[in-house]
Amino acid sequence: MNTALEAPDLDAAFLALSDPTRRAILERLSQGEATVMQLAAPFKMSQPAVSRHLRVLEDARLITRRAEGTKRPCRLSVAGFETMEQWLGMLHAALSKNYDRLDHLLADMKSGKEERS
Amino acid sequence: MSKMTLETEGDRFVVVRRPFAASPEEVYRAHTEPKLVQQWMLGPDGWTMPVCISEARPGGKIRYEWANPISGGGFYLTGEYVELEPYRRIVHIERMHLPDPTPDNHVETQFVPDSDGTLMTMRMTLPDAETRSQMLATGMEHGMEASYVRLERTILA
Numbered sequence: 001m002n003t004a005l006e007a008p009d010l011d012a013a014f015l016a017l018s019d020p021t022r023r024a025i026l027e028r029l030s031q032g033e034a035t036v037m038q039l040a041a042p043f044k045m046s047q048p049a050v051s052r053h054l055r056v057l058e059d060a061r062l063i064t065r066r067a068e069g070t071k072r073p074c075r076l077s078v079a080g081f082e083t084m085e086q087w088l089g090m091l092h093a094a095l096s097k098n099y100d101r102l103d104h105l106l107a108d109m110k111s112g113k114e115e116r117s
Numbered sequence: 118m119s120k121m122t123l124e125t126e127g128d129r130f131v132v133v134r135r136p137f138a139a140s141p142e143e144v145y146r147a148h149t150e151p152k153l154v155q156q157w158m159l160g161p162d163g164w165t166m167p168v169c170i171s172e173a174r175p176g177g178k179i180r181y182e183w184a185n186p187i188s189g190g191g192f193y194l195t196g197e198y199v200e201l202e203p204y205r206r207i208v209h210i211e212r213m214h215l216p217d218p219t220p221d222n223h224v225e226t227q228f229v230p231d232s233d234g235t236l237m238t239m240r241m242t243l244p245d246a247e248t249r250s251q252m253l254a255t256g257m258e259h260g261m262e263a264s265y266v267r268l269e270r271t272i273l274a
Contacts, residue, residue, distance in 0.1 A: 009146070013250070014253075014254055022156050023247070028130055040273050058201040084125075084246075086253055086256060087244075087253055088125070088131070090123070090252070090256045091131070093161070094160045095121060095123065095133060095135075096121050097159075097160065097161060097162070098158050098159065098160065099121055099137075099157075101156070101157035101159065102137070102144075102147055102157040102204060103137065103138070104157075105153065105156050105157050106137060106138065106139035106143055106144065107138075107139075109147075110139060111144055112210065113234065
């Protein structure tokens with residue numbers, strides 16, 4: 001299975017995660033759904049300010065919002081947390097490269113031994 | 118062609134397996150002797166390891182510094198050896214500095230002889246989501262994105 005990297009999604013995710021308030025919002029949502037009012041309370045921040053943060057998180061697909069009367073509660077969205085696949089991909093590529101080099105080094109070590117003996 | 122596999126084990130570990138056409142002693146030494154480590158543990162092409170400290174004894178210090186002469190970038194890793202059983206097993210702890218230190222990564226590497234040489238199995242701590250994001254951001258800065266777009270890997274949940 002190949003993973004294609006989509007640069008715009010990654011940019012949105014990094015932008016979203018780069019702000020400590022947004023990270024704290026995600027942490028709160030990891031404990032369950034919350035409304036804008038509930039999310040604003042710990043920050044003493046105005047609701048419009050929190051809403052701006054929520055829009056960034058929504059664009060990054062890190063949260064989704066549902067309609068409930070006049071409220072729109074937020075919850076974490078699984079879709080945005082694809083950093084796992086991307087990180088594993090980066091690790092795989094770096095390790096593969098390293099081990100290919102190690103193959104060559106081991107072959108050199110072996111031929112060195114044969115020359116001496 | 119030798120094939121590496123990489124899998125997650127639950128939500129806490131990553132397991133890497135890679136066969137090598139060499140003896141467990143040679144593969145073990147390549148993982149612990151600084152002059153050997155410096156030649157292969159370099160990540161993507163273009164990087165060098167100007168500093169490689171590896172004191173292969175329990176409590177011994179690990180320090181690897183990487184530099185990219187063309188981009189001018191660099192970062193480093195520090196760690197400690199916990200247990201060493203030549204030429205079968207290495208347990209160590211490491212962390213990346215991006216430049217802030219990531220949480221400790223606990224790594225156990227085993228070298229088992231087989232008919233073709235050695236099967237290496239490395240089991241490491243899976244970093245949390247924030248650390249993964251930081252590492253991805255560093256990887257992007259240092260030009261690793263081209264390497265990881267085209268690849269295969271296996272994930273077992």
